[in-house]
Amino acid sequence: MMMRAKFLLFAAVAVGLVVLMGGALVRSSFMGRQAQERALSADAQVMILGELRLDAAIYVQSLLDAIETRRSPSGDRDSALRRVDEAFRRMRELAEQEKEAGGASSERESAQLEEVRRAQSGWVVALAELARETTPEESMRFLDNARRTFAHDVEPLLLRALERESTEKADILQETGQAFRAGELVGVVVPLGSMLFVGGLALTMLVPLRRALRDFVVSAERVGQGDFEQLLSESREDEYGLMARSFNRMARQVRDLIAERQRRAREEAEASERETRRNNVLLEETVRERTAELEQTNARLIESLQRLQAAQAQLLFADRLASVGQLAAGIGHEINNPLAFIISNLDWAQEELQRMGGGTERQCMEVGLALKDAREGAERVRLIVRELRDLARPESLESGPVDLGAVVRSAEKMAIHLIRQRARLVLEVDGAPPVLGNGARLCQVMLNLLLNAAHALEPGGAGHNTIRVSARALGAERVQVEVSDTGCGIPPENLARIFDPFFTTRPVGMGTGMGLAVCHGIIASHGGEISVESELGKGSTFRVTLPVFAKGARPAPHVAAVPVTESTS
Structure with missing residues (x-):
């Protein structure tokens, strides 16, 4: 018999036994569950009948309280009737559940339950009418009457119903026990018989299979040692015979393949040696050519880098000139005001001196005050021009303590012409410790940030x-x-790019996108950090963090930077 047929027979028998055992267990479980549900229904009905007797006693007591307090017993009657109806409704539902679980539900049982309900309801109504006519002095007689009527009209029916349900519960429990015993018997006999049958069938297949596998292992070890002669018997006509013939054929093929591989290996070794010598010569020539090409490419890269550095320096210098040109209007406005009263006072002083030719002491005092005003105006012009010169000229690399308050106020003077039309400027910079850095570079950063904030606001x-x-x-x-600032804010998709060179949100021709990139480079060269938070429609906040000046401290190396006055927000 073929091994495949044996395995199919074994599988079919095992599946059939499992199905048989599973069906028996499922049937036993189903019958047990039905019996359990019927028993629970009968037990619940017994409990409900017991509760009806207890509820009758509670109802009598509530009527006695109504008699003592001279209140109407209608509410107690209605409540008792509702409880009776609810109890019998539950009993009918339990009877239906019992019927669905396989129980026998007869018309006689339903009629008996209806009789009990009518008797209990009638007793409740009659007792309420009697309580309405009873005085507190007659409460004992009322109690005796209630007990007597309940024992005569209702209690016998309740007891018969209780006896019937108890008997039914006992029958159900007996059936449940029988079902469980039958399930236990099936659970023992069927698995035991299945195990013995399947075990015997497995032995009839495993013993020959084990013998065949042992022969194959021994033959495989001989092949591994290089013995390719006849290894297995090919006389059998089952799967073992097929495998033996295939194994012997594979051994012969492996023997021929090894011989062929050895021959080809010798030929390939000789050809490989010749090819290796030729490739070594070609490789040396290729290395020399690639080395010369790399040297030429490196020279071109160095030249390109130098051109890029020169172009960057020209671009930064052009941005510096654009910044100074943009600030010229505001600075000119600041210069014209003091120059006006300087010229006026000087002209007046000249005319007075010519007219007086000496003059009184009071006239000399007035002339002195006018000249003093002119001196103050000229000093203001000098300071503004000096700040512009410090900003526009190439900064020195010198660093030292820098007063942030002075830096911010200097930037304020140069940006106030643009800010005063757009927003109210609030400075809270007093009391901050000095930082380590270059004043002109930090003034450039503050000026850029102030102008950016102003550009984010509409004029007026x-x-x-x-x-x-x-x-x-x-x-x-x-x-x-x-x-x-309280301006328009920066879109979230632009926040990650605002410090990139040449990135700008302003219209074409209004900015180069280098302002915040240069600010970032200046702050980084001072060993600091710059960050931004913004929300559309609510404004932006730029935060610059710098190291505090300490004696002996040295800043990080500076990078080239120029003032750029444009907005990215």
Whole structure:
């Protein structure tokens, strides 16, 4: 018999036994569950009947309370009737459940339950009418009457119903026990018989299979040792015979293949040696050619880098000139005001001196005051021009203590012409410790941030817009400067790119996108950090963190930077 047929027979028998045992167990479980549900229904009905007797006693007591307090017993009657109806409704539902679980539900049983319900309801109504006519002095007679009528009209029916349900419960429990015993018998006999039958069938297949596998292992070890002669008997006509013939054929093929591989290996080794010598010569020539090409490419890369550096320097210098040109209008406005009264006072002083030719002491005092005013105006012009010169000229690399308050106020003077039409500027920079850095570079950063904040606001909104600059110490080693505005804000998709060179949200021709990139480079060169928070329609806040100045401290190497006055928000 073929091994495949044996395995199919074994599988069929095993599946059949499992199905048989499963069906028996399922049937036993189903019958047990039905019996359990019927028993629970009968037990619940017994409990409900017992509760009816208890409820009757509670109802009598409530009527006695009504008699004593001279109140109407109608409410107690209606409540008792509802409880009776609810109890019998539950009993009918339990009877239906018992019927669905396989129980026998007869018309006689339903009629008996209806009789009990009518008797209990009639007793409740009659007792309520009697209580209405009873005085408190007659309460004992009422109690005796209630007990007598209940024992005569209702209790016999309740007892018969209780006896019937108890008998039914006992029968159900007996059936349940029989079903469980039958299930136990099936659960023992069927698995035991199945195990013995399947075990015997498995032995008839495993013993020959084990013998065949042992022969195959021995033959495989001989093949591994290089013995390719006749290894297995090919006389059998089952799967073992087929495997033996295939194994012997494979052994012969392996023997021929090994011989062929050895021959080809010798030929390939000889050809490989010749090819290796030729490739070595070609490789040396290729290395020399690639080395020369790399040297030429490296020279071109160095030249390109130098051109890029030169182009970057030209671009940054052009941005510096654009910044100075944009600030020229505001600075000219600041210069014209003091120059006007300087010229006026000087002209007046000249005319007075010519007319007086000496003059009184009072006249000399007035002339002195006029000249003093002219001197103050000229000093203002000098300071503004000096700040512009410090900003526009190439900065030195010198670093030292920098007063942030002075830096912010210097930037304020140069940006106030643009800010005053758009927002109210609030400065909270007093009291911050000095930082380590270059004053002109930090003034360039503050100027860029103020102009960015101003560009984020529409002209004419100075009454309700605010630009706030605050500085405070973060511990003993850092200082943080915040520049916030109430402008249009920055879209979330642009926040990650605003510090990238050449990125700008302003119209074409209005900016180069280098302002915040340069600010980022200056702050990084000072060993600090710059970040931004923004929400559309609510404004933006730029935070600059710098190290506090300490004696002996040295800043990070500077990078080239120029003032750029444009907005990215």
